[in-house]
Amino acid sequence: MLTIGVEEEYVLIDPATGVPVARAADVQAAAGRQRALTAGEVQRELSQAQIEVATPVCHTLDEVGGHLLRLRHCLAQAARGCGCRLAATGSVPFTDRLGVPVTPSPRYLRLRRAAPALVDEQLINGMHVHVGVPDRPTGVRVMNGLRPWLPVLTALAANSPLWHGRDTGFASWRTVVNNRWPASGPPPEFAGAADYDRRIHALVDRGLIADTGQLYWQVRLSERYPTVEVRAMDVQLTVDEAVLLAGLVRGLCARAVTAAQRPFPEPEDSGSGAAEPSGPPEHLQPEHLQAAVWHAARHGTTGVLHAPLTGRPAPARQVAAALLARVDEALAATGDRDRAAFLLERLHRDGNGAVRQRRALRRGGRAALIALIVDETA
Template sequence: MLTLGIEEEYLLLDPATGLPAARAAQVRRAAGLQPALEHGEVQRELLQAQLEVATPVCRDLEEAGGHLLRMRLALGEAARQEGCRLAACAAAPFNDRLPVPVTDTVRYRTMHTDTRLLTDEQLITGMHVHLGIPDRAAGVTVMNGLRPWLPLLIALAANSPLWQNTDTGFASWRTLVFGRWPVSGPPPVFDDAGDYDRLTTLLVESGLIRDLGQVYWHIRLSEHFPTVEIRAMDVQLRADEAVMLAGLVRALATRTLADADAERGIPPIEQEVLSAAVWHSARYGCTGTVFDPLSGRLTNPDDAVARLLDHTGPMTDSGVDRHVVPVLHRLLREGNGAARQLRRLRSAGRDGLVEMLIDQTTGV
């Protein structure tokens, strides 16, 4: 079974107004005093109203879920001590007239100089799943195999319908915002690891991007660890939804590697078709039709998920049965984070939405 790790990015919000709170440095210091948090688990992010956590390498989903709950609760307490709250919504729903300051590092200051408004508007947060791989060749196989499933994963994970005090009409506005970077969205199909390294090196050596850290594809190979990183999904309101998505990703990757060994698999999807399907998922989430990579057509979410589970079925274990299937079915019944945010805003107003974001983030 492939090892996995989960990274989550969070926003810091003012509990009274729901506005982004630029208190990341203070919260990070307070987090260092939390006994439940290990050194280095809380990381800085681009803007001073964002923080990131990363689980250790995990072998099963229960272990990953335990770490996420531990870190969310401890970091949430650190935020409370500093007068703000932790929120796992993938875009800041409300904003002030002044931008949130950039985090004071050389890298982030340079990004702000290069792309001022784009950086200012990067008040978005995602979740990243790292899968341990034996080598980069296997990583490219996983990248190619997961490409067709990106639209469905984005639809299930959509959790950013609100932006700058407005209902955007999109389920995942974060997907649109992140798609403005020069190397982003679905990756191309690669022949092998050498092909991947050739293209990414060319992007840097040509001066089009500053370094390999600015390869923002939805899936990429890590340059620091023996992992492939899936970064297409919005951060999740509930920790168990993050675990569910990580379990789906790992099951799909495991099936991909098994299919490669047997010289079978899903045919590649044309880049323009895949990009359009990602846009469709960002627009509608799970409220309309979703793209089914097995048929290459739009279908209803229940049927697409049933086909996904059937596809990964031979690769499932008891962890998937406990941590993926029930949560996935609950999401289809109750709606993803985007649907629940809008429903709460309409029923309870701005204050009710902020309360929900805070409560569901820390599992209250």
């Protein structure tokens, strides 16, 4: 059974207006006084209105769900004590003209100097799933295996339809905002671990990114942990949705790890560059995958999606069913098959975060939307 861990990013909002408030330091300090939290579980994020949590290493989805509930409840209580609310939304629906200052850490301040407008607009929140892998060569095989499914994960997880007080027309506006950075979106295919390491360090050595922490691909190898880190998903309104996505991601990784047991020789490092991988099917070419992610961000689960197994458009529910079937064996092995099927059907029935946000705004205006986000977050 592969280990799993989840990171979630949240925004702190004013309970009446829904605009972000720069109180992350106060909320982190208040949360730190609660016995239910341990050191390192709550961290600061890029802006002073954002805060992040990280679960411990987990072995079951029950553990993942339990830790996320605990962390959300603690932060929600701390936020209320500081006069704001915790919001698990992929984008900030409402803003004011004042903006939100950056967290004053050397890294974040350097980032703002390098790309001020991008940083000022980076009020987006993701969910990152770490899945343990035996080694870096296996991790690269897993990355390659996940690439075709990144649009499907993007669509299911879409929870950021609103931006600056208006509907963007996209289900995941966070995906669009995040993909403006130099190394973002779906990653390229790699020939192996040596190829991966050579190419990411070339980006740094040539001054194209400051460090490997600026690899904002939708899936990458963690430089801190022996994990593959999947970053395609918006933060989810509810813990149940986060658990579903974590289970699907782990299932995809488990299938790819099994496939990685087959021989896959690392290319010789002759100093002249790694050998090119054998060409993927046409629908896995980078330009096709990039376009499929864009369409997934645009339509979410309400339209058609790129079907990884055929390369053709198909209804979102049909493509999601193909994903569930693909990870069926892995879910059965961990005892999560029935839970995943139930949660996925509920997502289709009730709508993902983007659908529910739009529905709340349409039915009850700003107050109803704020209430939905705050209530479902905690």
